[in-house]
Amino acid sequence: MQTPITASAPPRTRYWVGALCVFLAAFCFALKGVLIKVGYGYGVDSIDLLTLRMLFSMPFYGGTLLWLSQRLPPLQLPAKQWGIVALLGITGYYLASYTNFLGLLYIDASLERILLFCYPTFVLLMNATVLKRRVAGLQWLALALTYTGILIAFLPHLTSGENTHMIWLGAFWVVLSGLIYAIYLVGSDTMIARLGAQRYTCYALLAAVVPTVVHNAIENGLHLAQFPLRVYGLGLLMALVNTVIPTFLMAEGIKRVGSSNASIIGSIGPIFTIVLATSILGEHISGWQFVGTALVLAGVFLIGWKGKK
Template sequence: MQVSTRPAVPVAGFLITLLGAVLFSTKAILVKLAFGATHTDALTLLMLRMLFSLPFYVGVAVLVSSRKDNVRMTRAQWGLVALLGALGYYVSSLLDFIGLQYVSAGLERLILFLYPSFVVFINALFFKERITGVQKWALLLTYLGIGIAYVGELTIDPSRQGLYLGSFLVFLCAVTYSMYIAGSGKIIPLVGANKFTAYAMLAATAGIFGHFALVGRGEVLAASQSLWGYGLGLAIFSTVLPSFLISQGLKRIGANNVAIISGIGPISTIAQAHFFLHEPIFLAQIGGTVLVVLGVLLLSWKRPAATAAA
């Protein structure tokens, strides 16, 4: 009998997903570099990110809406898509960008990686999904890891200004993003993933543009040409390109494998922060990161359903 040597996960799908996860992890690095080089504010940087991302999502929205199998959304669904988009990529992103003014890129990524645990709590509270024994252990590992990494961060630099405020803002970002994830999981099966993503991003962009029109600092845009380069980099390399790569990864290797491979995110951010931002790597950070990643992998892992004996 010939034994198949085909890998469990196709190599192309693995590499596409890995690249998407690594590119997503560059967001905090680019934001920190932009703050240091241009002294801009979070709202201005976020506005530029969405400005350069806008043409891509408009194109996707037009494309999916013109297809023969396009699903016509109800008024309630339009409202829900707009609400989730504003929550997930306007409110969450603004909280994240402001928080990055006070915390390290490595700590930001670890705190953000709590969002899968918040999704579990939301599904249990609002959708009556039971928290399993494995999930309880996963939650324990995740929060223990964050605690270890956070104590280590305080030990390295106990005098850092705004550390608690920045951590709280990133924590709120993880909470609001988990609401987006939980809600999108309910509506995507009804309207389609591409259509939901495109219109949710457009709703978020409208919120950000409106916010900037009211209180934004337009003079900052004219004063710093390099700021536009950072905005373009955030749009292409940390938003549009990885979102399409991860979508392809989901198509090729499935959600479980994508969740597992995406565990590289915090590790990638910490490594990049060390090389590009000169942030220190310390033992508590490494140990906490390992526990957080293990906890998220347990939360993401879905065991195969039992099958009848042949």
């Protein structure tokens, strides 16, 4: 059901409402690494944190599906396509999230966000190789800028006296997370067109709850009632601020400004993470990291801008 501001607003107002949605979603997503780091401070491991986040998110997505079912016609999908939806949800919300959580065990939240922003380049390369879409010269420049920026931001950590093995391990998990998330995004195009963004997001996340809980049962025996009260508050905060709110904000933003413009606006995310990691976690941000971040953002901006053109 559309509100008056989205149904009858002039195009300029509609655009700025969408841009604000994407901007707020980027801030919420940027806070994720910081909250995960806070959770690790309580001695909670990756799969416990992810399980709490998913379980607290589940009622909101289930309630949204119920609300949508009363306003939209029922879905008529064959079993094979339901299987694809489930597989994509597991890919994007379980595998990509878990590898991201693992990476944050070993590297700072600010570096994690910079490395994770390689996923738009993965999407571009997958579209070129799988869907045979031509990569323009400006997009090759965007790839060069992005990976140069990642290299500049990453290399100082290897010469700063830190445990280089841990840095490489954390970087591996985060980059793998970006690759898996890119697979989820590329595979989601068709399903979003058939189900709608909100309904697809709900089904995808609910599908990911199952392997997350099974993983926790195997690794930790589902002992989720043993944490301090603050950990449950943190899990609820991650569910709302890092998952439920930004996914719906981003869906609404893309509907109003388009996916290319949304990717440009959303590229502000690493800047948010740097500010938050410095002020909340006390992480030290070097000048090289700022330079690398600027190059990564320039690359993502060019990818989105070329897509818009």
